[in-house]
Amino acid sequence: METETSALIFVIEDNLNNLKILFNVLRDAGYRVLVATDGVTALEKLDQVIPDLILLDVMVPGRPGFEVCRELKQNVRTADVPVIFLTEGTAIATKQQGLALGAVDYITKPYQEDEVLSRVQLHLKLQSLQLKLQAQNQKLSQEITARRIIEGELQKLNSNLECRVQERTEALFQALQRLKEQDDQLRYKAYHDLLTGLYNRSWLIQHLNEALHTGQPKTTFFLDLDRFKSVNDRFGHLSGDILLQQVAQRLQAFLGKNGVVGRLGGDEFLVITPVQGQDGEAIAKQLIEQLRFPFQLHHYTIQIGACIGIVPTTAPYQNVTEILRDADIALYQAKRIGSNTIVPLTPQMQRQALERITLEGDLRRGIEQDEFFLQYQPIIALKTRQLVGFEALIRWNHPQQGCISPTQFIPLAEETGLIQQLDAWVLKAVARQWHSWHHQGIDLNSITINVNLAAIHFQQRDVFKQLEILLLQLNIPPSAIKLEITESLFLDSSALTLYTLEQLTRKGFKLCIDDFGTGYSSLSRLHTFPMQGLKIDRSFVSAMSVDSSIIVQTIIALAHHLGLDVVAEGIECAQQAEQLQNLGCDLGQGFWFARPLGIPQATQLLHEALLICG
Incomplete structure (x- = not known):
C-alpha cells in the first residue's frame, strides 16, 4: 500500500459537480485520484489497477453501487480494499445494507471538506494498520515454526511470542482508539460553535x-x-x-x-x-x-x-x-x-428588500458616476425679510427613475455607510459653489450655507480635515459654512465628540442643531455643546395652535438665553411667518419664502439681495 498521503483513491460518482468537489479536495490533500462515472467503467478499471480506497456513490448508473460493492468483495484482488459509500440520504436501512455488503463507512451529501478528509484519513490509517498487523502476524508465525525445531527453546519461545503478540495487539488497539478520538474531535469542531457549544x-x-x-x-x-x-x-x-x-x-x-x-x-x-x-x-x-x-x-x-x-x-x-x-x-x-x-x-417585505438591494446598488453607482446635484433653499431674517443664507439640499437624478426623494436614499446611505461619501461630496460642492459666487463679485460676508451632516462624522473627523484643506485652497472662511447636526448626537457624550465640536467652533465653523424638539436631547445638557443656533422642526410650525406655540415660544426663549439663533423650518404661509416673528424667532425658511432653488435661481436671488441691500 502507498503511504497515506500519496494513496490512490478511486472515486465513482456520476454527478460531475460532486465529482469535481471530491477530486479537488482529495488532490489538494496530496492523494492520487482515479475517477469513474458509472459502475461498468469502474469495474473495468479495477481489473487493471487496485486502489487503496474506494468512494462509491450508491446511485451510480450502469451497475448500482451496492452491486458494484458486492462484486468487489467477491473478487480476491479487491476484497480487502475499503469501500466508503456516498449517499444523498441518512436512512438507517440503507446504511445497514451497505455495511452488510462489506462497506466500512458512509459520507452524506452535500460534502463537507473536513468530513471527507477525516474519514478518508481514518480508513486509510486503519487499512495500513491492518496490513501491518497481518504482516507482523505472518512474520511471527514463521518465527514460531522455525523455532519449534529447537526442542529445548520451544516452551520459552511460545511464551515470548505470546507476550509480543499481546503487546502489539494492545498497541494497535490504543492506536485505533486515538484515531477514533481524533475523528470524534474533528466531527465536533466541524459542526459546533467552540465558544458556546451550540451547533454552528x-x-x-x-x-x-x-x-x-x-x-x-x-x-x-x-x-x-x-x-x-x-x-x-x-x-x-x-x-x-x-x-x-x-x-x-x-x-x-x-x-x-x-x-x-x-x-x-x-x-x-x-x-x-x-x-x-x-x-x-x-x-x-x-x-x-x-x-x-x-x-x-x-x-x-x-x-x-x-x-x-x-x-x-x-x-x-x-x-x-x-x-x-x-x-x-x-x-x-x-x-x-x-x-x-x-x-x-411577509411577501411585501421580500419585495421591499429586493427594491432596497437594487436601490443600494444604484446608490453606489450613482456616487461613482456623479448623479447628484444640490438645490439651495433660502433662509430669511423674519424681521427684515432679507436673505441671510441657504440650506444646501442634495438631490439624486437617477438615470431611469428621475429625481429620487432624499427621504428614500438618505436613510439607506446612513445604514450602509455611504452617507460619509455623500456628505463629503456635498461639502466639496458647497465650497466650490461659494467660491464661484465669490468670483462673480457677489458679497457673501453676511451669507452662510447650511450643510446637514451625519453624526458618524463626529467620531471620525476625516471629513473635517478634508474640508479644512479645501476651504484653505479656495480661500473660504470657515464661518461661511454652518454645519447642521441632528439631536441624536446629544446622546453621544463621548470625549471625542465633544472635542471635535469644540475644535470646529475654535476654527470658525458655525454649528446648528437640526429638527430640534423631535429627538432625545436633554434641555439640561444643551448648554454643554458649543452650538451657535438651532432649527425648530417643521412639525411645530405646521401646527401653530395655542399649545404648540407655547412650546415654540419656550424653545425660542431657551435658545436666546443660551445665545443661540433660532431658525423655523417649514413656513408655508404669511400667518406662520408673522406669528413666529412675534414669538421672537430670528430666521425662517419654507415654501412661503422660496422652494429649494437651482444654482441659476439661487445666483439671481443673491444678486437681487445685493441690490436691495445696496
Missing part, C-alpha cells in the same frame, strides 16, 4: 437542507441580541463572550428537545422548531421573555433584549440560502421597529 452555521445549514428535501414542516427564528455592542464596549469582549455563553445556555434550556438552536456568528442565533403559524409566534415571544431576565456578569446585572425574524420552511424555497435570506429580511424589519420585536416574513 454548517450544521444548521445541513439540518435545514434535510428538512427542505424531506418536506418536514419547520419554522426558522433568526434572533439578534439588543445592546450586545454596548456590553462589549463597556465591559470588554471577554464579558461579551460570557454573555453569549449564558444566552446559549438559556436558549438550550428553554427549547429542550422541542427544537434546535445554533449560533451563526457574533450575537446572531438561529432556532429551528417543528411548530408553525401562531404557535411559532408564541415560541418567539417566549424566547424574548427568556432573554429579558437579567444576566449576571461578574458583579454587574445586565439586561438585554432581542429581535426575531420568523420564516416557515413550508414556503416554496429552492435552497437554504433563500431561507436564511428571508429570515434576515424579517429580522431587519424587527430591528427597525425596536427592541424585543417579533416580525414574521
